[in-house]
Amino acid sequence: MVTFFLQHIKFEKRLSHHTVTAYENDLKQFSAFLLFQYELEKPEKADFQMIRSWIVALVEEQIENRSINRKIATLRTFYNFLLRHKAIITDPMLKIKALKTDKTLPKYVEEKPMENLLDGMEFSDDFSGLRDKLVIELLYGTGMRLSELIGLKITDLNLYNNILTVLGKRNKHRLIPVNRTLVEVIKKYLALRTDIIDDTTNTYLILTDNGTQAYPMFIQRLVKKYLSLVTSLEQRSPHILRHTFATHLLNRGADLNAIKDLLGHSSLAATQVYTHNSIEKLKKVYQQAHPKA
Template sequence: MPEQDVAEVVQRYLDHLVVERGAAANTVSSYRRDLERYRDFLAGRRLAALRDVDEAAVRDFLVQLRKGDPDAGQPALADSSVARTLVAVRGLHKFAAAEGLVDTDVAHAVRPPKPARRLPKALPVDEVLAILEAAGAADHPRALRDRALLELLYSCGARISEVTGLDVDDLDLEDRSVVLRGKGGKDRIVPIGRPAVAAVDAYLVRGRPSLAKKGGPALFLNARGGRLSRQSAWQVLVDAAERAGIDKDVSPHTLRHSFATHLLDGGADVRVVQELLGHSSVTTTQVYTLVTVNTMREVYATAHPRAR
């Protein structure tokens, strides 16, 4: 079989997608754009046939996608777009190998770039305090419940499901601790700060009895006397943040992130924070140290006489 250039193989592959695979028109159009960019890249390397392409060339193509090519008017692509383009390129090479157009599939071992690690978003201490104050601004049973709920979330870094799943007997206010039931059925005992203890005690004395219209062990109750749902607890936080004038996306996990970050900023050992959060591996917790490193850099840059 005479050797075919890259453009011819690309067209054969696209025809294969339509005829043999029944690919949708949008999919074929997307593949065509991605493979035309790949073809142009190879042409710039003077690689006229797929037989001339090796694994290094495929990897170099991914690098260019991430950097962009200003001379060609091509912006840098996000990792998700690079991964999508790689699917098309790998499909092309796999097809060429299956058809006997090349000896080996040189793109088989090439993997897409790992997405950038997203750092947790933590609120400054003053914004957390503002949210807590806003939650308990009124003096009625639900306000007492909401303040106690958010105080607990922040005080012990609990997941929302762990707090809404609490029963009254899980608390030991005298010992200032609570039993949290984490993922995989793993229980842990976590200390509670004095403000959270005070808020929970106020709720138990002046709030919960008014909400407890039916028997049950649940600590946090809804207006009908049943266990407060995760969705309702989430809304409690959103409403409190809005009343506090916090113009950010805030979720229960935001308080968990803030708990961990504030502890580490205060000098807590990462392994202690790991235990408090209920992480099975310290590696999971160490993502929070990336946040505090940024804080340390800022302090260093402004305070050290030889920082600049």
């Protein structure tokens, strides 16, 4: 049933490759635990006590509660699938509750460091340098996800109207406006890309030095390299630039619903987390400026 479930979320639900892989890994870990601890080969036969004992084992391994909750969510989705397909009679996840987690605000890079990186730093004029600058500009200038950046194709660009089309989660398309500076970087990159890349069948926008489609680790290393030059944040990932995009927009008065649409969030609740950063910033300004503070 695990195989059927994975096919269901991949082909019917059309979840992203990253999400499907995470679900698959969680179910593999759970299945291995059941086999070792209870000699149970089929996870659909597991009961509440077995699932609870796995969660306890994860806690004892000092895995973060947030990560454990993601695994709990995987099992919840899996057993709900089994219940709907009448593979089980009762849902063993009904009594399982998520673990408490500390609410952490999204980390982001301040405006001045980002300005120093994009406007003050000299990127090389060769293909690699222009590609690197484009990656940073795209992630910060559009707030797109890592997977969306990697999947971006030349045909998704509408440079005449300064718009690009992004394929997001659940195969949903959304339009994102791009600024003139970013458009100029794209044009320079495309001109150089045409000169050095012989493979006309490769339509992906961001390529490695070898002319192949960029992959997650490649982009992660690239982003970490450049963010390390301007920030001391412990996490220097593509997702930090997504947080930075949203926070900077909100700090400058952008409408929350507009940010939601730009990020491709399905609900406003996911976007509202950025308001806390803005409120904290307002508190600091108040404390420093108001005579009665």
